[in-house]
Ligand SMILES: Cc1cc2nc3c(=O)[nH]c(=O)nc-3n(C[C@H](O)[C@H](O)[C@H](O)COP(=O)(O)OP(=O)(O)OC[C@H]3O[C@@H](n4cnc5c(N)ncnc54)[C@H](O)[C@@H]3O)c2cc1C
């Protein structure tokens with residue numbers, strides 16, 4: 092089994108596959124160290140669900156790295172995968188081993204995601220220094236020990252942006268505001284409270300940056316309000332002096348390799364379409380973590396990766412590979428996407444359906460329906476696009492389903 | 505420090521670079537002075553990158569003559585310098601009878617300018633050539649010699665090659681004043697005085713300022729902004745030709761063209777400016793590009809843009825290139841007012857300036873040891889597995905991929921830094937290697953490039969800039 096990516100997803104998938112009896116496993120990681128993005132997340136807030144305690148990113152990762160070191164799983168860092176072919180031959184390069192071809196029975200994709208760049212947003216104005224993604228700033232501050240700015244505007248209220256608002260403030264920078272295009276934040280509520288409210292940093296909703304100023308280093312940005320159609324409301328333009336613009340405008344699953352294999356992607360998640368064991372539409376290729384869907388909490392990444400690890404193990408060992416009959420759960424009102432996108436009803440086990448809502452709902456109900464019958468109906472005080480939700484489809488319900496059964500998840504207001 | 509040369513070329517755009525290289529073929533000491541931290545930081549950095557056929561310029565002008573000659577020389581120069589040149593041909597679309605009339609007059613101009621390979625085609629042939637073109641097009645003018653080249657790659661390669669042959673390239677050297685005494689110029693620069701027998705003024709938009717330093721008021725330039733979108737390579741090449749619209753109508757017309765790197769470029773606008781160094785894009789301009797490009801190719805969408813940028817044309821008020829001895833002092837040669845098709849003409853401009861120099865300096869000897877070939881840089885991405893394996897075996901740094909979007913290795917970045925006239929900043933690495941030019945626009949590799957630059961140049965991280973000057977990336981250490 093070849094695991095591509097040594098972040099929390101790759102680590103958990105490898106460990107679970109090992110527990111399930113897979114003998115030869117290799118984890119390929121392009122960075123010098125394992126741990127993925129967690130290595131630069133020195134704040135706490137990891138592991139509350141999985142370990143029941145608050146850990147920092149590196150602490151969370153190290154729990155898994157230590158477990159891994161006790162096994163005979165091969166780890167190759169400083170090693171980048173540059174291709175996979177139709178026979179599941181993985182091509183990787185590293186300074187130490189040169190160019191390698193590894194034949195895999197099963198591949199687990201765990202490449203994480205990348206931040207959406209500014210260029211694609213096409214903000215008008217100059218191209219000075221001082222414009223960077225929030226994650227890049229995080230790396231400069233937390234890993235390199237340098238400040239990338241003193242007066243900061245943050246565009247986008249994704250979690251990394253929120254975390255960096257607090258981090259930069261603690262390091263003595265003045266964070267002027269966080270602008271969010273949508274009428275709601277895409278970040279976790281706890282981050283808005285702990286990273287903005289506690290530091291009196293204004294969060295401006297329905298607001299965006301329309302222009303950058305400055306020849307060499309950024310000297311300011313023009314911000315403006317937008318209407319429901321995201322058009323600038325004339326007269327609301329305002330110049331804000333700053334030397335740094337951090338972009339936290341979304342994450343894109345890193346699926347270049349996936350696309351190379353011709354694997355179908357879900358246009359909403361940006362990740363591959365998978366079944367309940369996280370197998371993609373290419374047999375023997377599994378996906379988990381941020382490469383599959385962008386997660387806010389690493390705990391769920393771990394759980395998802397364990398499924399993928401088990402699925403890959405079953406595939407390699409030939410377990411549960413009997414006839415597969417898939418149903419495809421449908422997104423009802425208020426639901427943007429569902430993962431997994433398909434469920435094998437012959438695989439008799441509980442399946443959690445993960446999803447995100449399309450707007451903020453207060454006191455709404457999450458309804459799961461099978462063939463028109465309500466299976467569960469849970470009241471939620473608050474549903475927000477920034478927080479991933481799930482509903483449980485029990486094994487016994489699955490067992491009673493037919494090929495043409497319909498599964499629907501919706502939000503009732 | 506005594507710096508004294510036979511010829512000082514001011515400005516390291518494509519014109520200054522090719523002129524300096526051409527003059528380095530003579531047995532003289534040549535310096536190329538550039539005020540920025542790198543070559544190709546002016547108009548040469550941001551333009552349409554088209555090698556025009558030459559049917560556009562008014563017959564009898566220097567523009568017309570040097571465009572046609574330059575376009576003929578371009579494939580040869582690119583070959584010597586190992587710079588990709590794409591002979592993709594260009595099309596000017598006609599949408600109605602009035603347009604077709606314009607195309608016919610362009611065809612007549614092509615004949616007058618001696619441009620080979622130009623003809624008019626009908627709708628059927630057009631759609632066969634380019635199936636994605638707007639169905640409304642009724643015909644087109646084809647120019648077979650037209651092509652595409654990466655302007656900064658050409659400039660970088662030319663300077664690299666010239667430096668290997670003895671050119672002195674001096675960066676961060678702004679010429680601020682010029683005196684002439686004892687048949688010698690003294691250039692007062694930010695790095696001290698530089699003496700030279702002859703001067704070539706290739707300062708682009710600033711050529712008028714340089715001319716005024718010797719009391720020459722003849723060079724008058726109007727800066728004119730052009731804005732673009734560059735689309736993701738994943739979009740593919742919807743068209744293979746460079747597709748123009750008829751000049752005149754709808755302003756200057758927006759083009760849709762492939763680049764040598766396989767992206768689509770759409771633009772430019774044309775907006776007269778007051779400032780000479782303001783290359784900020786405007787919301788209005790970008791909107792115009794977005795809308796007008798779809799007139800030629802309906803499926804191009806700015807949604808797939810990976811970046812937008814703008815460049816400044818140095819429009820000469822007399823409407824022609826100013827390549828001549830200064831009326832004030834014949835030892836001072838202008839290569840000024842080089843707006844489009846300046847890139848196309850640049851190889852011919854270089855030869856023309858050389859002949860002007862010989863005209864005033866007398867018979868200068870050509871060197872017989874000039875090596876016109878610039879070694880091809882390593883491009884890991886373009887190699888097959890076996891070649892990659894061999895390369896990594898030679899040097900491990902080629903086994904570490906730094907920019908994953910464009911698959912650029914650490915080895916290539918180190919090469920770019922240590923090349924003659926090599927990269928000193930993040931944008932310089934980007935232009936030489938493409939690290940940071942892909943769909944994530946350096947989001948992933950930017951900080952690694954900063955680290956590699958700091959290590960190779962042996963300076964702290966916070967001394968590395970984005971593009972020299974005050975474009976600092978990092979401030980102080982954290983608490
Ligand atoms: C800034 C930030 C703050 C966060 N804060 C919190 C928080 O407070 N609490 C919380 O619970 N969660 C938080 N998260 C979310 C959580 O950390 C992520 O969801 C989780 O790290 C995703 O794990 P992953 O393994 O899928 O991806 P990653 O951690 O990104 O790991 C992917 C790995 O794959 C490697 N890789 C990619 N492509 C290749 C290739 N071609 N070859 C080899 N290797 C490759 C990468 O180098 C990387 O190491 C945060 C995330 C970020 C980015």
Ligand SMILES: Cc1cc2nc3c(=O)[nH]c(=O)nc-3n(C[C@H](O)[C@H](O)[C@H](O)COP(=O)(O)OP(=O)(O)OC[C@H]3O[C@@H](n4cnc5c(N)ncnc54)[C@H](O)[C@@H]3O)c2cc1C
Nearest residue numbers: 515517519539546547548552554679708730845846847848
């Ligand atoms: C929008 C646009 C589109 C174009 N499209 C095309 C095209 O498709 N095809 C084509 O053939 N041509 C095209 N052109 C024209 C082409 O780009 C220019 O003709 C060419 O780049 C000019 O090169 P240059 O070396 O004269 O000027 P520049 O590239 O501007 O170089 C001048 C250099 O001089 C330096 N300098 C200035 N002042 C000083 C000083 N005091 N001391 C030291 N150094 C100084 C500057 O820093 C700069 O590096 C286009 C131009 C633009 C702007």
